[in-house]
Amino acid sequence: MKSCADCVMLEQRLFDASQCYVGLILQQGRMIRAGNPEVSKHGELVREARSSRDFAAQDLLAHRREHDQLPSPAKASATM
Ligand SMILES: [Zn+2]
Numbered sequence: 639m640k641s642c643a644d645c646v647m648l649e650q651r652l653f654d655a656s657q658c659y660v661g662l663i664l665q666q667g668r669m670i671r672a673g674n675p676e677v678s679k680h681g682e683l684v685r686e687a688r689s690s691r692d693f694a695a696q697d698l699l700a701h702r703r704e705h706d707q708l709p710s711p712a713k714a715s716a717t718m
Contacts, residue, residue: 640705648698655691662687 662684669677 652694659687
C-alpha cells in the first residue's frame with residue numbers, strides 16, 4: 639500500500655491527538671492523587687481529547703480504505 643501526503647498528515651494528527659490524550663490522563667492521575675478539586679473539570683478535557691483522537695483514527699482508517707479499495711465491494715461495505 640502506498641502512502642501519500644494525506645496519509646502522513648493524518649498519521650501525524652493521530653499521533654499528536656494520542657499524545658495529548660495520554661498526557662491528560664497522566665495529569666488527571668496526578669490531580670487525583672493530589673486531591674485537586676479541578677479534576678472534574680479536567681475530566682471534560684480528557685473526554686474531548688479522547689473523541690478527537692477517535693476522530694483522527696477514523697479519518698485515517700477511512701483514508702486508508704480509499705487507497706486500498708478492495709476488489710470485492712460487498713465485503714467492504716458491510717463494515718460500520
Ligand atoms: Zn494517503
